[in-house]
Amino acid sequence: MKLSWKPYILSLLVILIIFPFVYLVLLSFASDWQFPNLLPSYFGSRNWQMVVGSENGLLGSLTLSIIISLSVATISTLSGFILSRTVSYHSKKHTLTLLTYFPYILAPVVFGACLSYFFLKIGLFGTATGVVLAQFMIAFPYALIFFSSFWGNRTKSFENLVSTLGGSQWQSFSKVLFPMAGGMLLICFFQTFLISWFEYGLTSIIGVGKVQTLTIKVFLFIKESNFFFGALSCCLLIFPPVLLLYINKKYVFNKLI
Amino acid sequence: MLKLNFLVPFIVALCAFSSCQNNTSEDQPDLLAQSWEEITDSTAGTTVNFMMWQGSPEINNYINNYVVPSVKEKYNIDLKISGGQGAEIVQLIMSEKQADVNRGQVDIVWINGETFFQLNQIKGLWGPFVKKLPNSEYIDFNDPYIETDFQQPVNGMEAPWSISQFAMVYDSAKVAYPPKNLQELEAYVKEHPGTFTISNDFSGMTLLKCFLAEISGSPKGLNGPFSEEKYEKLSDQLWDYINRIKPYFWKQGTTFPKEATKMDQMFANGELWLGYGYGEGGIEDKVLQGLFPTSTRVYAWDNGTIRNANYLGIPYNSGNKAGALQVINFLLSPEAQFKKMDPEGMNANTILTVEKLPKDWKEKFESVPDRKYGVKMADLDGKDIPEPAPEYMIRLYEEFRTEVIEK
Amino acid sequence: MKRKRSTISIAFFILVGVVPFAAAFIYALLYSFGIVGVVNTGFTTQFWETVITSGEFFKSFAYSALIAALSVIISVSTALWLTLKFRKELDKKFLSYIIYLPLAIPGVVAAFFTYQLLSKSGFFSRIAYQFGWIQEARFFPDLVNDQMAIGIIITFITVVVPFFLLLFLNVYKNERIQELSELSASLGAKPNQVLWRISLPVILHKTWVLIVLYFIFLLGAYEIPLILGQESPQMLSVLIIRELKQYDLSKISEGYVAAVIYTVTVSVAAVILFSKRKRIAHEA
Numbered sequence: 001m002k003l004s005w006k007p008y009i010l011s012l013l014v015i016l017i018i019f020p021f022v023y024l025v026l027l028s029f030a031s032d033w034q035f036p037n038l039l040p041s042y043f044g045s046r047n048w049q050m051v052v053g054s055e056n057g058l059l060g061s062l063t064l065s066i067i068i069s070l071s072v073a074t075i076s077t078l079s080g081f082i083l084s085r086t087v088s089y090h091s092k093k094h095t096l097t098l099l100t101y102f103p104y105i106l107a108p109v110v111f112g113a114c115l116s117y118f119f120l121k122i123g124l125f126g127t128a129t130g131v132v133l134a135q136f137m138i139a140f141p142y143a144l145i146f147f148s149s150f151w152g153n154r155t156k157s158f159e160n161l162v163s164t165l166g167g168s169q170w171q172s173f174s175k176v177l178f179p180m181a182g183g184m185l186l187i188c189f190f191q192t193f194l195i196s197w198f199e200y201g202l203t204s205i206i207g208v209g210k211v212q213t214l215t216i217k218v219f220l221f222i223k224e225s226n227f228f229f230g231a232l233s234c235c236l237l238i239f240p241p242v243l244l245l246y247i248n249k250k251y252v253f254n255k256l257i
Numbered sequence: 258m259l260k261l262n263f264l265v266p267f268i269v270a271l272c273a274f275s276s277c278q279n280n281t282s283e284d285q286p287d288l289l290a291q292s293w294e295e296i297t298d299s300t301a302g303t304t305v306n307f308m309m310w311q312g313s314p315e316i317n318n319y320i321n322n323y324v325v326p327s328v329k330e331k332y333n334i335d336l337k338i339s340g341g342q343g344a345e346i347v348q349l350i351m352s353e354k355q356a357d358v359n360r361g362q363v364d365i366v367w368i369n370g371e372t373f374f375q376l377n378q379i380k381g382l383w384g385p386f387v388k389k390l391p392n393s394e395y396i397d398f399n400d401p402y403i404e405t406d407f408q409q410p411v412n413g414m415e416a417p418w419s420i421s422q423f424a425m426v427y428d429s430a431k432v433a434y435p436p437k438n439l440q441e442l443e444a445y446v447k448e449h450p451g452t453f454t455i456s457n458d459f460s461g462m463t464l465l466k467c468f469l470a471e472i473s474g475s476p477k478g479l480n481g482p483f484s485e486e487k488y489e490k491l492s493d494q495l496w497d498y499i500n501r502i503k504p505y506f507w508k509q510g511t512t513f514p515k516e517a518t519k520m521d522q523m524f525a526n527g528e529l530w531l532g533y534g535y536g537e538g539g540i541e542d543k544v545l546q547g548l549f550p551t552s553t554r555v556y557a558w559d560n561g562t563i564r565n566a567n568y569l570g571i572p573y574n575s576g577n578k579a580g581a582l583q584v585i586n587f588l589l590s591p592e593a594q595f596k597k598m599d600p601e602g603m604n605a606n607t608i609l610t611v612e613k614l615p616k617d618w619k620e621k622f623e624s625v626p627d628r629k630y631g632v633k634m635a636d637l638d639g640k641d642i643p644e645p646a647p648e649y650m651i652r653l654y655e656e657f658r659t660e661v662i663e664k
Numbered sequence: 665m666k667r668k669r670s671t672i673s674i675a676f677f678i679l680v681g682v683v684p685f686a687a688a689f690i691y692a693l694l695y696s697f698g699i700v701g702v703v704n705t706g707f708t709t710q711f712w713e714t715v716i717t718s719g720e721f722f723k724s725f726a727y728s729a730l731i732a733a734l735s736v737i738i739s740v741s742t743a744l745w746l747t748l749k750f751r752k753e754l755d756k757k758f759l760s761y762i763i764y765l766p767l768a769i770p771g772v773v774a775a776f777f778t779y780q781l782l783s784k785s786g787f788f789s790r791i792a793y794q795f796g797w798i799q800e801a802r803f804f805p806d807l808v809n810d811q812m813a814i815g816i817i818i819t820f821i822t823v824v825v826p827f828f829l830l831l832f833l834n835v836y837k838n839e840r841i842q843e844l845s846e847l848s849a850s851l852g853a854k855p856n857q858v859l860w861r862i863s864l865p866v867i868l869h870k871t872w873v874l875i876v877l878y879f880i881f882l883l884g885a886y887e888i889p890l891i892l893g894q895e896s897p898q899m900l901s902v903l904i905i906r907e908l909k910q911y912d913l914s915k916i917s918e919g920y921v922a923a924v925i926y927t928v929t930v931s932v933a934a935v936i937l938f939s940k941r942k943r944i945a946h947e948a
């Protein structure tokens with residue numbers, strides 16, 4: 001009889017994964033939790049009511065984060081898709097791709113700090129547009145690299161076929177290439193959405209604390225040691241991606257290599 | 258050809274970056290020559306950006322749930338708060354200056370002496386505006402703690418917002434005799450290792466200034482302009498002292514907390530027994546909320562502790578100076594200052610001279626109950642030190658890192 | 665016409681993909697030599713000398729590299745072990761969804777959560793107290809903001825393991841390692857040989873570029889060490905941002921020196937990595 005320790009490890013794994021979600025939700029309902037009490041002295045919906053009632057701006061931050069991330073994801077997915085075609089078919093393909101790697105692997109916060117002068121110059125410092133542009137600059141290389149595997153001989157021959165049959169480039173994009181890349185577009189959209197949704201350093205620098213996305217809020221609450229509101233903003237931050245994952249898990253990961 | 262293709266957009270883009278001058282400089286009329294009515298005539302419907310330190314829930318609550326709705330209701334001004342303090346403010350305004358931005362990010366900044374000093378260095382403030390504010394009539398500008406900020410004359414370039422004294426705090430249930438001078442502190446940490454530390458932030462540096470004054474031999478030892486020679490001599494002794502006793506600090510002095518709020522948490526859960534803070538120690542609200550034990554007490558340091566005012570300034574390139582004036586005037590109003598004194602709220606000392614107020618307000622201010630656990634600022638009279646010149650703070654910040662943290 | 669359109673897209677590519685990086689780098693370089701900056705007075709190598717001689721930056725670099733390397737090694741090993749031992753179970757419906765969940769947790773939240781659990785007044789400390797293992801909060805071991813960076817490493821691992829686990833499971837399937845293993849087993853290979861000669865080499869060969877990339881990402885990580893790190897030594901990004909935002913305006917250039925060195929190092933790494941990757945692509 002083979003010793004069956006596997007179920008235990010697996011259960012532990014499941015617990016480890018589920019635990020943060022449960023803990024953060026519980027913490028967001030708690031208040032007045034002094035050391036060394038194991039349980040908080042208040043447990044109820046007070047914090048959540050405050051989200052709607054008070055001027056702390058969490059609802060505004062949620063909306064702002066959604067708008068910024070949707071914009072970044074849409075722009076970088078579309079431009080990444082179209083431009084990666086140009087880059088992939090270009091004779092200097094490797095040099096161009098190498099160039100995209102630089103901003104991709106640099107720490108965004110350092111990149112942002114060195115860029116802030118130019119954002120000031122063009123008047124986008126401290127604005128949501130500026131934050132979208134800055135996040136686009138790090139999401140775009142991801143999209144570009146992501147799509148580079150799509151443009152190969154197979155795709156090329158499809159394009160040639162369209163062209164031989166008298167189709168325009170627009171038709172080749174709308175009727176052939178976009179439908180072909182459907183799944184990948186979705187994955188890329190999802191990934192760039194997350195890059196933007198999770199971004200803190202770059203946003204804090206280009207947004208100067210004025211563009212208060214959810215990640216900025218979490219930090220603010222940590223700074224004032226308001227852990228319960230911190231947990232609450234964490235919940236707002238993690239559950240939308242969980243939902244997205246649920247919707248299209250199978251698309252998320254197939255193509256990362 | 259290909260190389261050229263490669264370069265052209267690059268050059269075009271660089272030119273675009275440098276030529277795009279962001280010159281939306283709306284001409285703001287010379288406000289200082291206008292009457293208050295003229296100034297505030299056009300502020301309705303505008304937005305004012307206020308950059309402030311956001312590390313305290315009480316202050317944030319006061320601003321977000323009282324000041325923001327009040328100015329909206331009274332003047333129809335949208336007050337937008339953003340986080341930032343000290344060096345961040347200076348750097349923002351400095352970079353804007355460097356980039357010729359005529360309509361800056363912020364209209365009001367909450368600052369004190371060392372930021373005031375640095376902003377003056379780069380001519381980053383607009384003014385003098387304080388005397389323009391109707392509510393400035395309630396402020397006593399003869400008080401040296403108000404008119405002198407870190408040994409520098411204020412001259413109407415920043416409006417005082419509140420005044421407080423730095424004070425030491427201890428848990429009387431755990432410590433019978435809290436240390437009142439450096440010698441006693443050394444004995445204390447040896448007896449109770451791990452229960453004291455210095456935060457690497459504004460409050461911690463203020464504590465170091467108090468220590469530096471004590472080493473100088475008198476509360477007035479640091480008065481006057483910055484002296485390199487004096488600083489070198491005193492700071493050498495200070496670092497020797499701290500490095501000698503830091504093995505008995507929290508985490509054996511291998512690291513120091515970044516923020517005073519973190520120290521509060523540690524005091525709350527009994528890791529630290531000794532603390533300090535502005536606002537006469539800042540314990541009242543925390544005891545009332547149940548964060549600090551009711552045995553928490555404030556006490557005076559033998560050689561005295563720093564007392565100072567904090568201020569509101571208007572950056573030179575604010576896009577809405579009139580709106581900023583309107584909001585600052587509201588913050589100095591008896592109404593807003595009274596709300597700020599609320600023992601259950603921000604619990605801050607008013608900057609206004611109560612005797613100068615209209616009778617009904619005077620009565621209201623005088624009826625504010627005394628603190629139950631903390632002390633009044635007047636109780637610390639005689640144990641107060643004026644802020645030394647800003648260079649002391651800047652140097653202490655730098656050297657606390659190089660001489661203590663990194664050693 | 666077609667040619668023109670391609671020129672426009674290349675121009676646009678350069679505008680968003682190359683110009684910002686070049687601009688940021690040139691600006692940092694100029695600032696580091698005192699050529700731009702309000703309080704700077706002109707060209708000087710003084711800031712470079714200070715940074716190079718003070719040693720704080722290189723200490724931070726080594727510290728960051730060590731933390732990143734340790735975290736990546738532990739994460740990759742854990743993920744490999746889970747993949748090889750549990751791939752069948754992890755393919756089942758419920759688990760295959762569950763293992764995606766950690767992807768929804770960003771660094772900020774992970775760091776916040778670690779702090780809530782492991783700090784001296786955190787959840788585990790409370791449990792230890794209730795069981796009577798400690799009498800006071802201060803006796804709980806140092807797990808966050810600590811000298812050994814334990815909090816940072818634990819958080820890095822929890823963030824990175826799920827990613828590698830999913831990656832390896834994917835590679836295992838796509839590279840038909842199952843079939844390969846069965847084939848070699850039928851040819852007489854022992855389980856150990858299958859593991860060391862087939863499964864591991866195939867997986868690692870296919871993914872090592874991503875493993876190195878993750879090392880570089882962790883090297884530049886910001887939020888997690890900002891919350892869980894200590895005051896000295898600090899991890900690279902935290903150090904650079906602190907120097908760029910410091911009180912002493914005359915020393916801001918030192919932060920740009922650090923930024924320039926970091927950028928050059930990472931870019932060189934990118935060049936090496938990418939040219940290797942190209943080779944692999946050609947082989948495949």
